[in-house]
Amino acid sequence: MGLPRLVCAFLFAACCCCRRATGVPGEENQPTPTPDLVEAEVGSTALLKCGPSRSSGNFSQVEWFLIHKERKILIFRVHQGKGQSEPGEYEHRLSLHDSGATLALSQVTPHDERTFLCKSKRPRLPDHYVELQVFKAPEEPTIQANVVGIHVDREELREVATCVGRNGYPIPQVIWYKNGRPLQEEENRIHIQSSQIVESSGLYTLSSVLSARVVKEDRDAQFYCELSYRLPSGNRIRSRRRSLSPFSVNPAEKVWVEVEPVGLLKEGDHVTIRCLTDGNPQPHFTIHKKDPSTGEMEEESTDENGLLSLEPAQKHHSGLYQCQSLDLETVITLTSDPLELLVHYVSDVRVKPTAPEVQEGDNLTLTCEAESNQDLEFEWLRDKTGQLVGKGPVLQLNNLRREAGGRYLCVASAPRVPGLNRTQPVSVGIIGFPWMAVKERKVWVQENAVLNLSCEASGHPLPSISWNVNGSATEWSPDPQTVVSILHVLVTPELLETGVQCTATNYVGSNTTIIVLKLVSLTTLTPDSSQTTGLSTPTVSPHTRANGTSTERKLPQPESKGVVIVAVIVCTLVLAVLGAALYFFYKKGKLPCGRSGKQEITLPPTRKGEFVVEVKSDKLPEEMALLQGSNGDKRAPGDQGEKYIDLRH
Ligand SMILES: *[C@@H]1O[C@H](CO)[C@@H](O)[C@H](O)[C@H]1NC(C)=O
Numbered sequence: 001m002g003l004p005r006l007v008c009a010f011l012f013a014a015c016c017c018c019r020r021a022t023g024v025p026g027e028e029n030q031p032t033p034t035p036d037l038v039e040a041e042v043g044s045t046a047l048l049k050c051g052p053s054r055s056s057g058n059f060s061q062v063e064w065f066l067i068h069k070e071r072k073i074l075i076f077r078v079h080q081g082k083g084q085s086e087p088g089e090y091e092h093r094l095s096l097h098d099s100g101a102t103l104a105l106s107q108v109t110p111h112d113e114r115t116f117l118c119k120s121k122r123p124r125l126p127d128h129y130v131e132l133q134v135f136k137a138p139e140e141p142t143i144q145a146n147v148v149g150i151h152v153d154r155e156e157l158r159e160v161a162t163c164v165g166r167n168g169y170p171i172p173q174v175i176w177y178k179n180g181r182p183l184q185e186e187e188n189r190i191h192i193q194s195s196q197i198v199e200s201s202g203l204y205t206l207s208s209v210l211s212a213r214v215v216k217e218d219r220d221a222q223f224y225c226e227l228s229y230r231l232p233s234g235n236r237i238r239s240r241r242r243s244l245s246p247f248s249v250n251p252a253e254k255v256w257v258e259v260e261p262v263g264l265l266k267e268g269d270h271v272t273i274r275c276l277t278d279g280n281p282q283p284h285f286t287i288h289k290k291d292p293s294t295g296e297m298e299e300e301s302t303d304e305n306g307l308l309s310l311e312p313a314q315k316h317h318s319g320l321y322q323c324q325s326l327d328l329e330t331v332i333t334l335t336s337d338p339l340e341l342l343v344h345y346v347s348d349v350r351v352k353p354t355a356p357e358v359q360e361g362d363n364l365t366l367t368c369e370a371e372s373n374q375d376l377e378f379e380w381l382r383d384k385t386g387q388l389v390g391k392g393p394v395l396q397l398n399n400l401r402r403e404a405g406g407r408y409l410c411v412a413s414a415p416r417v418p419g420l421n422r423t424q425p426v427s428v429g430i431i432g433f434p435w436m437a438v439k440e441r442k443v444w445v446q447e448n449a450v451l452n453l454s455c456e457a458s459g460h461p462l463p464s465i466s467w468n469v470n471g472s473a474t475e476w477s478p479d480p481q482t483v484v485s486i487l488h489v490l491v492t493p494e495l496l497e498t499g500v501q502c503t504a505t506n507y508v509g510s511n512t513t514i515i516v517l518k519l520v521s522l523t524t525l526t527p528d529s530s531q532t533t534g535l536s537t538p539t540v541s542p543h544t545r546a547n548g549t550s551t552e553r554k555l556p557q558p559e560s561k562g563v564v565i566v567a568v569i570v571c572t573l574v575l576a577v578l579g580a581a582l583y584f585f586y587k588k589g590k591l592p593c594g595r596s597g598k599q600e601i602t603l604p605p606t607r608k609g610e611f612v613v614e615v616k617s618d619k620l621p622e623e624m625a626l627l628q629g630s631n632g633d634k635r636a637p638g639d640q641g642e643k644y645i646d647l648r649h
Pocket residue numbers: 058060080081099
């Protein structure tokens with residue numbers, strides 16, 4: 001041994017004293033090199049240093065070896081500061097780090113838990129050993145309870161549950177707990193047996209079976225397991241746990257009735273009744289209900305899951321219910337305490353008098369009654385509007401007017417049971433003349449079209465409706481005091497002349513609605529055709545509504561200002577004051593707004609020789625007129641062919 005080597009060995013030994021030492025058996029005849037310990041998690045990159053952790057500098061010529069079965073296998077070489085992997089197992093996972101002083105091993109696996117050797121030639125250093133330790137936290141443990149259930153009347157140890165922790169490294173430890181206290185092996189009382197599997201990844205899966213002598217008092221005990229393992233981040237022991245639902249044993253000792261939903265029940269609710277025991281598995285059940293007349297418990301029919309469904313719950317479902325269980329193995333029958341089920345109800349809401357009839361100006365007293373197992377509150381509403389008109393069981397109506405007739409509602413509700421209420425309507429008849437929804441109405445029609453005309457009347461007694469023309473009529477009543485008749489009729493010239501009248505009659509009297517029919521023509525009428533109708537109504541093309549441009553093509557072209565003035569005068573006749581305003585604006589050549597938002601005057605900018613008038617009436621919202629004047633024709637003033645009105649429905 002040369003002097004430099006001795007010095008090196010001395011230095012090396014000194015350094016090793018500073019390190020945490022874990023004995024690794026070395027060769028007998030050589031001084032045991034104490035390896036450096038490096039810890040890494042599976043999947044991470046481990047950093048292997050070629051010397052004491054403080055040493056740094058330029059490691060320009062280094063060789064790295066893997067110690068395998070006391071043989072050294074070259075895995076990496078550093079030459080002139082450049083690193084190169086040797087072919088083999090580590091070929092693709094090694095790289096240089098930190099100017100050659102450190103070798104990085106990526107994607108660490110449990111198989112890498114080995115010793116590595118670094119020989120540095122430049123600078124010349126003693127051999128340096130590195131031992132890699134690998135860690136991996138296991139997955140959260142799972143517990144499987146003994147699903148068959150445990151009979152306590154046996155002396156032997158019974159399997160309680162199995163705890164499994166997957167993919168840990170090194171092997172984690174299992175600790176079993178009962179009600180929060182760790183369990184120890186105990187002769188003839190507690191036995192814990194663990195076994196492990198090495199996965200192909202090198203990770204361990206641990207399985208631990210807890211067996212115990214179970215006594216009845218253990219029925220509600222909580223058993224759970226915990227895994228204990230170590231990770232490189234600090235030397236702390238970490239653990240995780242998973243609790244196991246209350247553990248139950250056979251035979252069952254207790255049986256009870258459960259009702260869903262909990263809380264106050266009312267008629268109409270969907271209620272289920274089920275039986276439960278503390279046994280595992282659950283035995284066979286029957287549900288019984290006390291018959292109120294005989295006082296005997298009678299079996300109710302349940303569904304295949306042993307549930308009794310009351311859907312909807314009704315007041316006769318109230319009563320005493322009881323569960324019975326039968327353990328087929330022990331032939332033990334258990335009976336639950338009876339459970340009182342109460343279905344709250346409101347029923348038989350009655351209003352007196354049932355069909356009140358009064359003269360206008362009379363007074364009326366309405367009384368509401370109902371049956372319930374609860375205290376009730378009463379409210380009175382108008383049916384149409386939902387307006388609250390009174391509270392309490394009595395409603396006093398004084399000096400009744402026509403408008404007060406119609407349906408009222410008595411709502412009986414139980415304030416202690418949310419959502420429990422019943423409603424009874426009553427129709428108050430104020431005796432009087434039929435009342436028409438409208439007295440007079442205009443309808444725009446086409447000749448020879450089939451038309452549905454409607455007529456609505458209200459009153460008490462309910463009127464009947466007749467028409468003054470032939471046609472098929474259908475009648476219906478939206479409420480007890482209103483009648484609507486719809487007449488299906490063909491529009492003939494005679495009909496246009498006479499118009500239509502509907503008459504509503506009851507024994508007090510009759511009332512009428514007059515329906516005026518106005519002609520709408522699909523095409524511009526010739527003077528002849530307008531004469532055949534005998535109507536003074538201006539003729540119209542429906543296409544002219546809302547689309548001035550399409551009309552323009554069909555209309556006579558403007559030729560002279562004189563005719564325009566004539567046309568404007570005609571319009572003025574039709575639409576008095578409005579026409580005058582139009583004429584003014586036309587002369588101004590502007591496009592003004594009407595007197596109100598309901599009337600619009602439109603002048604297409606492209607054609608100054610024409611104007612369009614659109615009239616919307618709020619009295620007859622379905623009717624809109626569009627008047628178009630033209631200076632195109634040299635017809636006489638007042639000629640119908642020059643005015644185009646579209647009245648749309
Ligand atoms: C390390 O040494 C090599 C060759 O010996 C040289 O090329 C390189 O510059 C040195 N690097 C440092 C950081 O000293």
